[in-house]
Amino acid sequence: MDEQLKAILDSHRRWLEGEGGERANLQGADLHRARLEGADLRRAHLEDANLQGAHLEGADLYRVSLMSANLEGADLRGANLAEADLNEADLRDADLRDANLRHADLAGIDLRGANLQGADLRSVRLERADLEGADLRNADLRDADLLGARLDGARLQGADLAGAIHESGALDSAELERVWVGVDWEYGPEEWWDAVRDAYNNGHLNLSERVQEAIRLLLYAYDSAVTLTPDEWDELYAWASSLPGWGDGPDYAEHPLLWGELE
Numbered sequence: 001m002d003e004q005l006k007a008i009l010d011s012h013r014r015w016l017e018g019e020g021g022e023r024a025n026l027q028g029a030d031l032h033r034a035r036l037e038g039a040d041l042r043r044a045h046l047e048d049a050n051l052q053g054a055h056l057e058g059a060d061l062y063r064v065s066l067m068s069a070n071l072e073g074a075d076l077r078g079a080n081l082a083e084a085d086l087n088e089a090d091l092r093d094a095d096l097r098d099a100n101l102r103h104a105d106l107a108g109i110d111l112r113g114a115n116l117q118g119a120d121l122r123s124v125r126l127e128r129a130d131l132e133g134a135d136l137r138n139a140d141l142r143d144a145d146l147l148g149a150r151l152d153g154a155r156l157q158g159a160d161l162a163g164a165i166h167e168s169g170a171l172d173s174a175e176l177e178r179v180w181v182g183v184d185w186e187y188g189p190e191e192w193w194d195a196v197r198d199a200y201n202n203g204h205l206n207l208s209e210r211v212q213e214a215i216r217l218l219l220y221a222y223d224s225a226v227t228l229t230p231d232e233w234d235e236l237y238a239w240a241s242s243l244p245g246w247g248d249g250p251d252y253a254e255h256p257l258l259w260g261e262l263e
Helices: 003-016 190-201 209-220 230-240
Strands: 179-183 226-228 258-262
Touching: 179 209, 179 230, 190 209, 209 226, 209 230, 226 230, 230 258
Parallel strands: none
Antiparallel strands: 179 226, 179 258
8 A cells, every 4th residue: 555545544533433534535536446445434535546456355445435437356355345435437347245335326337247135235325236147145235226236147046135126027037046836726615716816916915026926827827837035935825834735636636736846
């Protein structure tokens, strides 16, 4: 780290601690491959900065402004990026394992090939983000906004997507844990089937769109394969098992009428 950068960071630290100093303004700075492990850059200005290949492991980047910054290949493992502004930033092939990005603005970000395993992405804005080939295994994406995001080839096994907002079918090209759903057409009691049909035909389904589509296929497209994410399967199973006649299926079945097998 050069002396000028050290002076800026020291002044920024004093500003954060209320001891004078100045808020770091590194807008447009060339910091490629900079060694900034564990640096305290909370609320710093880094818009349009070049941080390509920078070392930011464990850095505190809370509410930092990184709009349109270049962080291609940067190491951000375990970094705190909560509430950070990364709008339109370039994080291709960046390492964000176990990073905290909760409530961050990632709209329009380029995360192609990035590693986000175990990252906290709760309530993040990812509208129009490019996540092609990104590794999001075991990431927490609860309540994330993924409208318009590109997820081709993204790895989402074990990710928590509860409450996440995305277009219908947006996850079809991603790699997800999927549950193959089977139903006992031959021995299912009429009371249960009638309850399913009545609920579907009368629009009495307070279920997600994907689960409603699965019910339609089970009812009217007998030869169609029905697959759901584990969370969607749990939603379907809880609903199906609450209907009258559920307990009247054949004795040999593990689940009387409906079952799921993890693919």
